[in-house]
Amino acid sequence: MRGPAERGARVVAARLIFRGAxxxxxxxxxxxxxxxxxxxxxxxxxxxxTVSPRAARNAEIFDRVWRLVAERHHDxxxxxxxxxxxxxxxxxxxxxxxxxxxxxxxLNGMLEPLKDSHxxxxxxxxxxxRRASTRxxxxxxxxxxxxRWVVNEVLPGSPAExxxxxxxxxxxxxxxxxxxxxIDFRPTAGEAxxxxxxxxxxxxxxxxxxxxxxxTAPRREERMLAGGIPLLRFDEFNGPARRWLSExxxxxxxxxxxxxxxxxxxxxxxxxxxxIIGEFFRQAVDCGVFVTRAGTSAVKSSWQWGSAxxxxxxxxxxxxGTASAAEIFAAVLQDHGRATVLGRPTAGAVLxxxxxxxxxxxxxxxxxxxxxxxxxxRLEGMGVGPDLAVPRTLxxxxxxxxxxxxxxxxxxxxxxxxxFRKSDSSPP
Numbered sequence: 001m002r003g004p005a006e007r008g009a010r011v012v013a014a015r016l017i018f019r020g021a022x023x024x025x026x027x028x029x030x031x032x033x034x035x036x037x038x039x040x041x042x043x044x045x046x047x048x049x050t051v052s053p054r055a056a057r058n059a060e061i062f063d064r065v066w067r068l069v070a071e072r073h074h075d076x077x078x079x080x081x082x083x084x085x086x087x088x089x090x091x092x093x094x095x096x097x098x099x100x101x102x103x104x105x106x107l108n109g110m111l112e113p114l115k116d117s118h119x120x121x122x123x124x125x126x127x128x129x130r131r132a133s134t135r136x137x138x139x140x141x142x143x144x145x146x147x148r149w150v151v152n153e154v155l156p157g158s159p160a161e162x163x164x165x166x167x168x169x170x171x172x173x174x175x176x177x178x179x180x181x182x183i184d185f186r187p188t189a190g191e192a193x194x195x196x197x198x199x200x201x202x203x204x205x206x207x208x209x210x211x212x213x214x215x216t217a218p219r220r221e222e223r224m225l226a227g228g229i230p231l232l233r234f235d236e237f238n239g240p241a242r243r244w245l246s247e248x249x250x251x252x253x254x255x256x257x258x259x260x261x262x263x264x265x266x267x268x269x270x271x272x273x274x275x276i277i278g279e280f281f282r283q284a285v286d287c288g289v290f291v292t293r294a295g296t297s298a299v300k301s302s303w304q305w306g307s308a309x310x311x312x313x314x315x316x317x318x319x320x321g322t323a324s325a326a327e328i329f330a331a332v333l334q335d336h337g338r339a340t341v342l343g344r345p346t347a348g349a350v351l352x353x354x355x356x357x358x359x360x361x362x363x364x365x366x367x368x369x370x371x372x373x374x375x376x377x378r379l380e381g382m383g384v385g386p387d388l389a390v391p392r393t394l395x396x397x398x399x400x401x402x403x404x405x406x407x408x409x410x411x412x413x414x415x416x417x418x419x420f421r422k423s424d425s426s427p428p
Contacts, residue, residue: 055095058103060359062094065107065121068356069114074293074367078114086110100124104362116367117349117380118324124361126186129216136189137214140165143320146394149179151197159209165197168398169205172196187211200398218265220244225259226409233261237268237325242275249279249308257313257412260329263343263404267324270300270352277332278302280339282309287332290352291370302332314339315408318386323347330384331373340411341386343404348383 066087069078090110097103100123107121122130129135139158142149149171154160171179173196187193192208199205218235225231230252234241252258277287284301291297316330316339327346333339351367358364372378390407 054098057360058095058097061103061362062091062107064356064358065364066110068364068366069111069119072293072366072368073114073119074291074351074370076293081113086113100360100362116351117347118351118353118365118367120365122363122365127361127363133217134213134215136187136191136211137216138187138209138211139214142171144181145392145397149183150394150397152397155214158214159212163207163209165207165209166200168200168394170198172198172204189213222248225405227413228255229257229259229409229412230255231259231261231405233264235264236266237272237276237329239272241268242272245276246279246306246308249310253308253310255312257315258310259315259317259405259408260339261317262322262326262330263317263319264321265323265326266321267326267349270325273325273328274300275303275305277329278304278307280310280314280333281307285332285336286374288328288374289372291372293368313412315411316341317404317408318343318346318384319392320344320347322384323349327379327384328371328373331377331379334384334387335374340388341384342388342408342411343386343390344392345385346383348379348381350379
């Protein structure tokens with residue numbers, strides 16, 4: 001969940017640097033430095049030729065990231081992490097990094113022990129991709145299913161579709177290496193990585209789609225289900241999505257129910273979140289509490305500006321791909337008894353964050369506020385449990401079935417479905 005970028009994020013009144021980075025700079029300069037026992041230090045103006053421009057820039061970036069976390073992270077104790085020691089460990093390697101990949105690997109290595117879903121360093125290349133809503137892709141998505149990585153979506157017209165890939169294929173290896181439980185790789189344009197799969201009949205298949213620039217803009221989709229029930233899918237809480245959703249709800253005001261599909265929704269703006277929640281209520285409602293670094297709590301309410309005030313029944317579809325603002329939406333409607341939440345537990349990535357510009361064009365995403373749902377639940381690390389749990393199987397995916405949608409249709413029709421069970425993690 002993202003808050004507004006601070007206008008003064010690029011301006012630093014005093015150039016300060018953490019001890020670890022300064023030590024590295026001194027070592028690179030070939031001399032010794034005597035340091036006072038403090039957590040921040042003024043950055044010296046390096047004499048011409050004593051330190052490479054790359055090292056000086058790395059030091060400035062490292063300094064900015066370290067200080068922003070120290071001064072503005074939502075948890076002043078940083079979960080008990082010794083931030084000074086973390087800087088000492090990572091500062092020298094960060095300053096000595098020979099390229100952006102090495103620098104941002106070191107920065108994120110320092111940030112990882114925070115175990116914070118919304119704090120990360122974004123390299124200049126990835127920051128530019130984020131701004132442009134495009135990047136090199138092969139055009140397929142995966143999910144962890146029954147202990148294996150499985151293709152769950154193939155984009156129309158993408159290199160993956162051209163190569164013949166299909167949902168339900170089991171991922172065996174990439175470039176000859178099996179995938180671990182966590183994956184983090186991005187192709188470059190023109191790259192043709194070799195992928196090994198098992199197809200729908202478990203036959204081995206090897207393809208090497210050539211990655212190319214594809215749009216990453218969030219999608220919006222309306223489908224009509226049985227009984228005249230619209231299913232509305234949107235992948236991000238932003239201005240276009242809130243305007244589109246309001247229009248669709250007003251156009252479908254007479255529909256007896258609506259299904260909101262958030263299974264691919266990774267979150268978005270708190271401003272849009274408040275307005276979108278308001279579309280489903282006749283008056284403003286409690287949207288939970290945001291807790292600042294200082295411990296102050298601010299109760300947020302929905303906005304009713306131009307609200308559709310949709311009055312029909314609501315079903316919300318969730319899974320592990322549902323994150324951040326999308327989790328808050330599900331929790332608020334769940335806590336107010338306004339919707340039946342159906343599917344599988346969400347990601348548990350629920351903090352309010354800001355993006356800060358870094359000197360090289362990269363960004364630091366930093367969580368500034370914690371969140372508690374209307375009934376007091378903390379969602380970070382926990383997620384939202386469905387009211388009715390629906391299992392998802394490899395067999396369903398390979399058969400082209402969507403058990404979540406099937407279950408939603410049966411639920412709204414008042415028909416029993418053998419796969420339903422009350423979720424243990426849903427609120428009473």
